[in-house]
Amino acid sequence: xxxxxxxxxxxxxxxxxxxxxxxxxxxxxxxxxxxxxxxxxxxxxxxxxxxxxxxxxxxxxxxxxxxxxxxxxxxxxxxxxxxxxxxxxxxxxxxxxxxxxxxxxxxxxxxxxxxxxxxxxxxxxxxxxxxxxxxxxxxxxxxxxxxxxxxxxxxxxxxxxxxxxxxxxxxxxxxxxxxxxxxxxxxxxxxxxxxxxxxxxxxxxxxxxxxxxxxxxxxxxxxxxxxxxxxxxxxxxxxxxxxxxxxxxxxxxxxxxxxxxxxxxxxxxxxxxxxxxxxxxxxxxxxxxxxxxxxxxxxxxxxxxxxxxxxxxxxxxxxxxxxxxxxxxxxxxxxxxxxxxxxxxxxxxxxxxxxxxxxxxxxxxxxxxxxxxxxxxxxxxxxxxxxxxxxxxxxxxxxxxxxxxxxxxxxxxxxxxxxxxxxxxxxxxxxxxxxxxxxxxxxxxxxxxxxxxxxxxxxxxxxxxxxxxxxxxxxxxxxxxxxxxxxxxx
Amino acid sequence: xxxxxxxxxxxxxxxxxxxxxxxxxxxxxxxxxxxxxxxxxxxxxxxxxxxxxxxxxxxxxxxxxxxxxxxxxxxxxxxxxxxxxxxxxxxxxxxxxxxxxxxxxxxxxxxxxxxxxxxxxxxxxxxxxxxxxxxxxxxxxxxxxxxxxxxxxxxxxxxxxxxxxxxxxxxxxxxxxxxxxxxxxxxxxxxxxxxxxxxxxxxxxxxxxxxxxxxxxxxxxxxxxxxxxxxxxxxxxxxxxxxxxxxxxxxxxxxxxxxxxxxxxxxxxxxxxxxxxxxxxxxxxxxxxxxxxxxxxxxxxxxxxxxxxxxxxxxxxxxxxxxxxxxxxxxxxxxxxxxxxxxxxxxxxxxxxxxxxxxxxxxxxxxxxxxxxxxxxxxxxxxxxxxxxxxxxxxxxxxxxxxxxxxxxxxxxxxxxxxxxxxxxxxxxxxxxxxxxxxxxxxxxxxxxxxxxxxxxxxxxxxxxxxxxxxxxxxxxxxxxxxxxxxxxx
Numbered sequence: 004x005x006x007x008x009x010x011x012x013x014x015x016x017x018x019x020x021x022x023x024x025x026x027x028x029x030x031x032x033x034x035x036x037x038x039x040x041x042x043x044x045x046x047x048x049x050x051x052x053x054x055x056x057x058x059x060x061x062x063x064x065x066x067x068x069x070x071x072x073x074x075x076x077x078x079x080x081x082x083x084x085x086x087x088x089x090x091x092x093x094x095x096x097x098x099x100x101x102x103x104x105x106x107x108x109x110x111x112x113x114x115x116x117x118x119x120x121x122x123x124x125x126x127x128x129x130x131x132x133x134x135x136x137x138x139x140x141x142x143x144x145x146x147x148x149x150x151x152x153x154x155x156x157x158x159x160x161x162x163x164x165x166x167x168x169x170x171x172x173x174x175x176x177x178x179x180x181x182x183x184x185x186x187x188x189x190x191x192x193x194x195x196x197x198x199x200x201x202x203x204x205x206x207x208x209x210x211x212x213x214x215x216x217x218x219x220x221x222x223x224x225x226x227x228x229x230x231x232x233x234x235x236x237x238x239x240x241x242x243x244x245x246x247x248x249x250x251x252x253x254x255x256x257x258x259x260x261x262x263x264x265x266x267x268x269x270x271x272x273x274x275x276x277x278x279x280x281x282x283x284x285x286x287x288x289x290x291x292x293x294x295x296x297x298x299x300x301x302x303x304x305x306x307x308x309x310x311x312x313x314x315x316x317x318x319x320x321x322x323x324x325x326x327x328x329x330x331x332x333x334x335x336x337x338x339x340x341x342x343x344x345x346x347x348x349x350x351x352x353x354x355x356x357x358x359x360x361x362x363x364x365x366x367x368x369x370x371x372x373x374x375x376x377x378x379x380x381x382x383x384x385x386x387x388x389x390x391x392x393x394x395x396x397x398x399x400x401x402x403x404x405x406x407x408x409x410x411x412x413x414x415x416x417x418x419x420x421x422x423x424x425x426x427x428x429x430x431x432x433x434x435x436x437x438x439x440x441x442x443x444x445x446x447x448x449x450x451x452x453x454x455x456x457x458x459x460x461x462x463x464x465x466x467x468x469x470x471x472x473x474x475x476x477x478x479x480x481x482x483x484x485x486x487x488x489x490x491x492x493x
Numbered sequence: 494x495x496x497x498x499x500x501x502x503x504x505x506x507x508x509x510x511x512x513x514x515x516x517x518x519x520x521x522x523x524x525x526x527x528x529x530x531x532x533x534x535x536x537x538x539x540x541x542x543x544x545x546x547x548x549x550x551x552x553x554x555x556x557x558x559x560x561x562x563x564x565x566x567x568x569x570x571x572x573x574x575x576x577x578x579x580x581x582x583x584x585x586x587x588x589x590x591x592x593x594x595x596x597x598x599x600x601x602x603x604x605x606x607x608x609x610x611x612x613x614x615x616x617x618x619x620x621x622x623x624x625x626x627x628x629x630x631x632x633x634x635x636x637x638x639x640x641x642x643x644x645x646x647x648x649x650x651x652x653x654x655x656x657x658x659x660x661x662x663x664x665x666x667x668x669x670x671x672x673x674x675x676x677x678x679x680x681x682x683x684x685x686x687x688x689x690x691x692x693x694x695x696x697x698x699x700x701x702x703x704x705x706x707x708x709x710x711x712x713x714x715x716x717x718x719x720x721x722x723x724x725x726x727x728x729x730x731x732x733x734x735x736x737x738x739x740x741x742x743x744x745x746x747x748x749x750x751x752x753x754x755x756x757x758x759x760x761x762x763x764x765x766x767x768x769x770x771x772x773x774x775x776x777x778x779x780x781x782x783x784x785x786x787x788x789x790x791x792x793x794x795x796x797x798x799x800x801x802x803x804x805x806x807x808x809x810x811x812x813x814x815x816x817x818x819x820x821x822x823x824x825x826x827x828x829x830x831x832x833x834x835x836x837x838x839x840x841x842x843x844x845x846x847x848x849x850x851x852x853x854x855x856x857x858x859x860x861x862x863x864x865x866x867x868x869x870x871x872x873x874x875x876x877x878x879x880x881x882x883x884x885x886x887x888x889x890x891x892x893x894x895x896x897x898x899x900x901x902x903x904x905x906x907x908x909x910x911x912x913x914x915x916x917x918x919x920x921x922x923x924x925x926x927x928x929x930x931x932x933x934x935x936x937x938x939x940x941x942x943x944x945x946x947x948x949x950x951x952x953x954x955x956x957x958x959x960x961x962x963x964x965x966x967x968x969x970x971x972x973x974x975x976x977x978x979x980x981x982x983x
Contacts, residue, residue, distance in 0.1 A: 051823030112825050118721070176823060203727070217726060221824055229789035231608070232939035235837045236707060236909030237693070240809025241783060241800040243793035247743060247812045254744035257737070293731060299719035301864040303733035310731040319730025321828055322737045324818030333541030333666060334711055334835050334872065335602050337938045338811055345824050347725045374791040382824065419726030448827045449722035 022471040028158025029150065029463050036150050036463070037133065037456065039069070041126040043108075043142050044135040050086055050109035050176045059172050062108050063087045066170060073153035075168065083180035086172030090191070093152070094165040100195035100473050101165035103433060105423055106145030107174030107201070110137035111448045118450035132453040140447035143454035144200035144440050144462065145170060151466030159467075163474025167194055171423070174201075177221075177383025178422050185430040196396040197427045198469065200462065202417050202439030203447075205288055207458055210404040210465075212397060213437035215315060215416035216424060218350035218387035220359055224249070224367065225343045227376040232337040239338065246327040246342040248372050253344060255370050256320050261304045263320055265366045268359070273352045275316055286413040287311040288443070296443035314418035319349045349418060356384035385422035390435060399472040400436045407465030438469065512961040518648025519640065519953050526640050526953070527623065527946065529559070531616040533598075533632050534625040540576060540599035540666045549662050552598050553577040556660060563643035565658065573670035576662030580681070583642070584655040590963050591655035593684035593923060595913055596635030596691065597664030600627035601938045608940035622943040630937035633944035634690035634930050634952065635660060641956030649957075653964025657684055661913070664691075667711075667873025668912050675920040686886040687917050688959065690952065692907050692929030693937075695778055697948055700894040700955075702887055703927035705805060705906035706914060708840035708877035710849055714739070714857065715833045717866040722827040729828065736817040736832040738862045743834060745860050746810055751794045753810055755856045758849070763842045765806055776903040777801040778933070786933035804908035809839045839908060846874035875912035880925060889962040890926045897955030928959065 029036075046062035049055040063080050067089050071078045075091035086109065094101065113123035113136045121127045126135035133143070148168070155162050169192060171181055185192060204211040228245035258264045275283075290302055293310045304313045313319070327342030329335035350359060360381050371377050390397070392414050404412040417437075424435050440462035446452045519526075536552035539545040553570050557579050561568045565581035576599065584591065603613035603626045611617045616625035623633070638658070645652050659682060661671055675682060694701040718735035748754045765773075780792055783800045794803040803809070817832030819825035840849060850871050861867050880887070882904045894902040907927075914925050930952035936942045 051825065052821055111827075112819060112821055112823070114819060114821055114825075118830075219726065219826075223824075229787060231788055231936060231941070233787050233789075234909060234938045235809075235811035235813060236709065236839055237907065237933075237937075238783070238787055238804055239811040239837065239839050239908065240794045240803040240807055241792055241908075242787055242789045243791075244811055246815055247747070250740040250743035250812065250815070251747075253737060253740035257741075293728070297719060297723050297728055297732055298721055299723075299732045299864075301733075302731055303862075303864070304730045313730040314728055317730055319725075321725035321729040321734055321826075322740065322818070323725060323825060323827060323829070324820060325736055325740070325815050325832070326820060328812065328814030328835065329602060329604060330814060330816060331542055331602055331604055333602070334713075334837070335541065335604075335813060335938065336709075336811075336837050337601075337813060339813070340608075342815070345818065347729065347824070347826050349726055349729050372793075374789075374793070417727065418729065418731075419724060443727075446721060447727075448724045448825065451721070 022159065022467045025154040025159035025467045026464050029154040029460070029467065033460055037459070040133065040143060040146050040459070043146060044126040044137050045124055047124045048109045048137070048172065049112050050173050051112050059086045059109060063089050063172055066108055067091070069149065070168065073149065074156040075152065081184065083184060085180045088172070088181070088184055089168070089170040091168040092166060093156070093162050094167070096162060096165050096474065099164045100476060101167060101193070102470060102473055103167045103169060103192060103194035103197040103431070104148045105197055105199045105427065106148065106170045107141045107172065108145065108170055109172040109175050110140070110142065111175050115450065120451055128456070131456050133456055134451060134453045136452055138452050138454035139441040139445035140452065141174065141201045143459055147200055147440055147459060147462035148198070148466050150463045151470065154463065154467055155470065163471045166470065167192060174423065177385070178426065179383070181423060182426055182430065185426060189431065192431055194431070194433055196436060196473070197431070197433045198400070198436045198438055199421065199424065200438050200440055201421055202419070202437045203441035203443055203445065204439050205413070205415070205443065207442065207455060208408070208410055210408040210410060210412040211415045211439065212400055212404070212412050213417045213439055214390045214392050214414050216388040217315065217318070217418050217420055218354065218356060218385045219420040220348045220350065220356045220384035221382040222346045222348070222363060223343060223380040223382065224346060225341060225378040226252070226371070227341045228338070229340060232340055235336045235338050242338060243372060243374060244338045245375060246339050248375050249325065249327065249342040249344055252367065252370050253322055260306050263318065265362050267362050268318070271353045271355065271358070272318060273316070280312070283311060283416065284309065287415060315416035316351055318351050318354060321347045323347050349420065350387050352387045352389055354387065356386060360384070383422070385420050386425050388424045388428070390437070394434045395476065396434050396436050396473065399476070400438050400469055402472050403465045403469035404438070406468050407461045438465065512649065512957045515644040515649035515957045516954050519644040519950070519957065523950055527949070530623065530633055530636050530949070531625070533636060534616040534627050535614055537614045538599045538627070538662065539602050540663050541602050549576045549599060553579050553662055556598055557581070559639065560658065563639065564646040565642065571674065573674060575670045578662070578671070578674055579658070579660040581658040582656065583646070583652050584657070586652060586655050586964065589654045590685035590966060591657060591683070592960060592963055593657045593659060593682060593687040593921070594638045595687055595689045595917065596638065596660045597631045597662065598635065598660055599662040599665050600630070600632070601665050605940065610941055613942070618946070621946050623946055623949070624941060624943045626942055628942050628944035629931040629935035630942065631664065631691045633949055637690055637930055637949060637952035638688070638956050640953045641960065644953065644957055645960065653961045656960065657682060664913065667875070668916065669873070671913060672916055672920065675916060679921065682921055684921070684923055686926060686963070687921070687923045688890070688926045688928055689911065689914065690928050690930055691911055692909070692927045693931035693933055693935065694929050695903070695905070695933065697932065697945060698898070698900055700898040700900060700902040701905045701929065702890055702894070702902050703907045703929055704880045704882050704904050706878040707805065707808070707908050707910055708844065708846060708875045709910040710838045710840065710846045710874035711872040712836045712838070712853060713833060713870040713872065714836060715831060715868040716742070716861070717831045718828070719830060722830055725826045725828050732828055733862060733864060734828045735865060736829050738865050739815065739817065739832040739834055742857065742860050743812055750796050753808065755852050757852050758808070761843045761845065761848070762808060763806070770802070773801060773906065774799065777905060805906035806841055808841050808844060811837045813837050839910065840877050842877045842879055844877065846876060850874070873912070875910050876915050878914045878918070880927070884924050885966065886924050886926050886963065889966070890928050890959055892962050893955045893959035894928070896958050897951045928955065
C-alpha cells in the first residue's frame with residue numbers, strides 16, 4: 004500500500020496519440036511560453052499589501068484575456084469582497100470526466116527588497132532558472148496548466164476531458180472569499196476531480212504527488228503595558244516593559260528541547276505507525292537534503308523525529324514578526340507602551356484549529372504578567388489535509404508524471420498549507436490531485452524566488468498527459484467511491 | 494548629614510537687593526518669555542534622526558542669536574563632527590566665582606506621533622502647562638537660565654558672577670563630541686562650579702537637588718539565522734528561528750523574580766547602609782507616588798527594594814526596541830533571517846560600563862543557540878555619578894530654591910543619566926549643581942511632553958537667586974576643597 008507506484012509497464016501500452024501533437028506544439032513554443040510567463044510575473048499582485056489593489060486587478064484581467072486568447076470559453080472575472088476570481092471553462096467532451104484546475108495569481112510580499120539580486124517583479128533568467136516573485140508560487144505552476152490547455156487546443160485541436168479553471172487572487176492571505184464563492188457556485192464548479200500545482204517535488208528528476216498538508220492558524224498577539232512611554236532611566240527597573248513581557252511569553256511557547264509548551268497542544272496529534280514512518284523515511288527527504296535545500300547549517304526542533312517528520316506529521320509554531328519600541332534610526336530611551344508579535348501555527352491531523360485557538364488563548368492568559376493587558380486576534384485558519392494515495396485520479400497523475408518527467412513519482416507529505424484543498428473537499432466534494440512542479444530551493448515566500456524552467460516545460464507536458472489519462476476514463480470510474488468518505492479532511 | 498537642609502533662617506538675613514530688580518523684570522515679561530520658549534521648541538532638533546540635521550543647526554543659530562540679543566558676549570556656534578555647540582559668556586565680575594551653565598537644545602524623537610494630543614513641534618498651552626517635545630527636556634529648563642541672565646542684565650544691570658554658557662546639540666545621543674570639545678577648550682570653559690537644569694523635582698511645591706545619577710550603556714543585539722527566509726509551512730519546526738531565539742535570549746536577561754540574570758552583574762553594586770536608605774525613604778517618592786506619576790497600575794522589578802530604590806541605587810535593563818520579520822501590512826509566512834533588539838542598561842555605583850560590556854557579551858555568547866550568529870554593538874556608555882550634598886555650591890543652590898519656590902529643597906537621586914555631569918567632573922573638575930525644574934509627569938521622552946509654567950517662572954527666579962548667592966562668595970571659598978576628591982564619579 005505504501006510502495007512507490009510503479010506505472011512504467013502500464014505506460015508503454017497506453018495509446019497516447021491524443022497528446023502527441025499537443026506535446027509537439029508545446030516544444031515548438033517554449034520561448035513564447037516563457038515570455039508570457041514573464042509578462043504574468045511582472046504584475047506585483049501582492050494580496051497582503053493594499054497598495055497593490057490595482058496591480059492585482061490588472062493581473063486578473065490579463066489572465067482572463069489570456070485564457071480567452073487560447074480558446075477557453077465562458078471566461079469571467081468574478082468580483083468578490085476582496086480580489087477577483089478568474090473563471091474559464093471548455094466543456095465539449097460529453098461522457099468524459101470534468102477536471103477543475105485551481106491556481107492562484109496573487110503572490111507573497113517581496114520584502115526585504117534589499118536581499119533580491121534582481122527586482123522581484125522584473126523577471127530574469129539566470130542559468131536554467133526564471134527569477135521573480137511568484138515564478139514558482141504560484142504563477143509559474145498555474146501557467147503550466149494554461150499552456151497545457153493551449154497545446155491541447157491548438158496542437159491537439161480538442162480537449163480530451165471537460166475542463167474548468169478557477170484562479171483566485173487571495174491565496175496568500177488565506178482565501179477569505181473563496182468559500183462563499185464556492186458555496187454560491189457549486190453547480191458552475193461541479194467536476195470529477197481537481198488538480199492543483201502549488202507544491203514542490205524533491206528534485207527535477209524525481210516527481211512527487213503530495214498527499215498530506217499541514218493546516219494552519221495565525222495569531223496576532225498584542226501586549227499593552229502602562230499607558231504612556233516612560234523614560235527608561237527615570238523608571239527602568241520599576242515598571243514592567245511589555246516588550247520584555249512579550250519576549251518572555253514567546254519564550255514560553257517552547258520548552259528547552261524544542262517541544263511546544265502549550266498544555267494539550269499535542270493531545271490530538273495522530274501517532275503514525277512504524278509502517279507509515281518507514282515509508283516516509285524511505286521516500287522522503289533526508290535531514291541533510293532538507294538542510295541543504297534550506298541553506299541552513301543545522302536542524303532544530305522536536306526530539307525523536309526526522310526533519311521531514313517535524314515538518315509534516317508534527318505541528319510547529321513560527322514567530323513571523325515582532326514589532327515593539329522605537330523603530331527609527333538611533334535609539335530612544337523609553338519603556339514602550341505596547342508590543343506585538345505575529346505567530347504562524349502549523350497543524351497536523353487530527354488537530355482542530357478551533358480547539359488550538361482555545362488552547363493558545365487559555366495559555367497566553369495564564370502566562371501574561373500581572374498588570375499587562377493582551378489582545379489576541381486570530382486569522383486564516385485551515386484544517387490539515389490527507390488524501391487517499393490510491394484514488395484513480397492520483398493514479399492517472401502518477402502515470403502522467405512518469406511520462407512528463409521520465410521517472411515514477413513518489414508520494415510525499417508537505418508541511419505547507421493550501422487552504423483551498425480543504426475547501427474543495429468540504430464544499431465541492433472532489434478528490435484533489437496535488438501535482439507540484441516546484442523545487443525545494445525555489446525560495447518561495449523568500450527573496451530570489453525562482454522557477455526551474457525544465458520543470459515548467461515538463462510540467463506542461465505532464466498536464467497534457469494528465470488530462471489525456473483522465474480522458475481515457477469514463478466519468479463513472481472516477482467517482483466510483485464516495486469522495487467524502489475517502490478524502491479525509493482532518 | 495542626611496537631613497533636609499533647612500536654610501530658611503539664613504535666608505531672612507541675606508541682602509538680596511542685587512536680584513530684586515531682576516526678579517521684578519522677570520515678572521513683568523512672563524508672556525514674552527513663554528512666547529520665546531515656544532519659538533525655541535518649534536525647531537524639531539531631534540539629534541537621533543539625520544533628517545533633522547538642518548533643523549538642529551537652525552536651532553543652534555537661533556539660540557546663539559538669542560544669547561547675543563540679551564547681552565551675552567563672545568557668542569560662538571562651534572562646529573563639531575556632529576551638531577554644533579553654542580557658547581557664550583559674560584565675565585565682568587573680577588574676584589567673583591565663575592559659573593558654567595550647561596544645557597542641551599536637542600530633543601528626543603517624537604514618535605509615535607499618533608499618541609500626541611497636539612503636534613510635538615507646535616507648542617501649545619493647556620491649563621498651566623506648555624506642551625511640546627523638549628518643553629521640559631531640556632529646552633524649557635535651559636531657557637530658565639537664559640531668561641535669568643536676561644533679567645539680571647536688563648533688570649539688574651549687571652551679573653553678580655562671571656557666567657559661561659555651554660549648550661550642546663547631542664545630549665540625547667550620548668554627547669559623542671562633547672568630551673573632545675571640553676578637552677580642547679579647557680581654558681575657555683574654566684569655572685568654579687557648573688549648574689545644569691535637566692532633572693525633575695518631586696512637586697511644584699517641593700524643590701529638590703539631584704545628587705546621584707545612574708550611568709548607562711546601550712547595546713544593539715543582532716541575531717542571524719539561516720541565510721534566506723524560509724517558508725514557515727514547508728520548514729517550520731525543523732529550522733531554528735532567530736526571532737524566537739532572540740525572545741528566548743531576552744527572556745534570560747532577568748530571572749523569574751525580576752533580578753538581572755547576567756552572571757557577575759551585581760558584583761560591584763554598592764550596598765547602602767540603613768541610614769542612607771532611611772534618608773531616601775524619608776525624602777524620596779513613595780511607590781504610590783511613582784506609580785501615579787508614571788500612570789502605571791503596578792510596579793515591577795527586583796524584590797527587596799522600593800520603586801525609588803529600584804530606579805536609583807539598583808541597576809536596570811530595558812528592552813527599548815525589537816524588530817524582526819515582515820513588518821508590512823498583513824502577515825508573511827516565513828522564518829525570518831535576522832532579528833535585532835535595542836537594550837538600554839542603567840548602572841549604579843560602583844558598576845563600570847566597560848566591565849558590564851564584557852559581562853553582557855560573555856553571557857550573550859553563552860546563551861546564543863547553536864547555529865545562530867550574533868553581533869553586538871555598544872553605544873553611548875556613561876558612568877554613574879554621585880555628588881557631595883554638602884558642597885557650598887549646593888548650599889547656595891538650596892538657598893536659591895528656598896526663595897524661588899518658597900520651600901526648602903530635598904536631596905534626591907535620579908535614575909536617569911546625564912553623561913555631561915561625569916564629563917564636567919572628569920575633564921573640567923567642577924562641582925555640578927543639578928538644579929531641576931521638571932516635574933515627574935512631564936512625560937519627557939514620551940508623547941505629550943510638557944513643562945509646568947509656574948516652574949518655568951520660579952526656575953528663572955531661582956536661577957537669578959543662585960547666581961546672586963554664588964556672587965556673595967569669594968572665588969576661593971567655592972574651591973576650598975579639591976573637587977576631584979569630593980565629587981566622586983563612580
